[in-house]
Each structure stands twice: as C-alpha cells, then as structure tokens.
Amino acid sequence: MTATQQQWRQRFADLIAGNHSATGDPVDAGARLVVSGPDGTEVFRAALARHYRFEDDGDQVIWIRPLVGGQDAEGGGYLFNLNLARRRSLSVASADLVDDGVEMELTTGQKARIEPADGPELEQLNRWDDFTNRLTPEEDAALERLDADSWHGRYA
Numbered sequence: 118m119t120a121t122q123q124q125w126r127q128r129f130a131d132l133i134a135g136n137h138s139a140t141g142d143p144v145d146a147g148a149r150l151v152v153s154g155p156d157g158t159e160v161f162r163a164a165l166a167r168h169y170r171f172e173d174d175g176d177q178v179i180w181i182r183p184l185v186g187g188q189d190a191e192g193g194g195y196l197f198n199l200n201l202a203r204r205r206s207l208s209v210a211s212a213d214l215v216d217d218g219v220e221m222e223l224t225t226g227q228k229a230r231i232e233p234a235d236g237p238e239l240e241q242l243n244r245w246d247d248f249t250n251r252l253t254p255e256e257d258a259a260l261e262r263l264d265a266d267s268w269h270g271r272y273a
C-alpha cells in the first residue's frame with residue numbers, strides 16, 4: 118500500500134469514527150457520503166454509520182452503511198429498518214485527501230466524497246447511535262462486519 122493510500126484511508130477511518138470532533142467526543146462528529154454524477158450534479162447524500170470495511174483483493178472496494186430511512190417510534194426513540202439501512206459498496210478507482218475529507222473517483226464514473234457530517238446528516242447519525250444502543254452485542258457485531266446484504270430478526 119502506498120503512503121497516499123494509507124493517508125486517505127486513515128482520514129476516511131477518522132471521519133467514520135468521529136475522531137475529528139472539536140470537543141474530543143466522537144459522538145459530536147461523524148461522516149457523510151456525497152455522491153456526484155459525471156456532470157457534477159449531486160445524486161446522493163447520507164450520513165454514514167460508524168463502521169466500514171476495506172476489501173483488498175486487487176480491487177479497491179469499501180463497504181459502508183449509509184443511513185437511510187428511519188422513523189419516530191411509538192413510545193419514543195427512533196427506529197431504523199435494517200433492510201433499508203443496509204451495506205453498500207464503493208468501488209474506488211482513485212482517492213485523494215481534499216480539504217477536510219476524502220474524494221474518490223468511482224469505477225462508475227461518479228465521484229464520492231466522505232466528509233464531516235453536520236446539519237441533518239449529523240442528526241441522523243445521532244439517531245442511529247441511539248438506535249444501536251438497543252441492539253444486543255451479537256446484533257451490533259453483525260452490523261459492524263458489513264458482510265450481509267439483508268437483515269433477519271429484529272428491526273427487519
């Protein structure tokens with residue numbers, strides 16, 4: 118792995134973990150994904166769960182979990198359908214550090230930027246963090262592995 122790859126991967130990991138918080142508390146920070154089409158038009162934006170997985174099998178594939186959906190639950194709290202907030206892959210052709218984030222050229226011709234979350238995306242990440250506090254250790258570990266395309270059991 119080149120020094121450049123190590124640098125952007127470390128920044129990526131720090132963003133996902135919230136290690137860029139001004140307060141030093143990772144729950145005050147997190148990451149969002151912004152995807153743009155070849156013409157520069159934004160086509161997707163979402164907060165990212167606090168886990169990821171790099172696949173190093175020749176292709177640069179990163180597994181992430183964009184936080185889509187969710188709703189207020191009866192009796193309080195916020196619930197996510199884990200079949201909707203499922204893993205997604207980014208197939209990376211190249212990546213670079215830019216400003217406070219990581220910009221990736223995807224093999225699809227789109228650009229993906231991982232950057233600090235704020236506003237609605239940071240609120241969504243906070244809801245996710247609260248939601249995952251309800252999970253059993255086994256459920257939490259299953260989500261963090263990012264190795265399944267569907268969810269069976271609670272919150273499906």
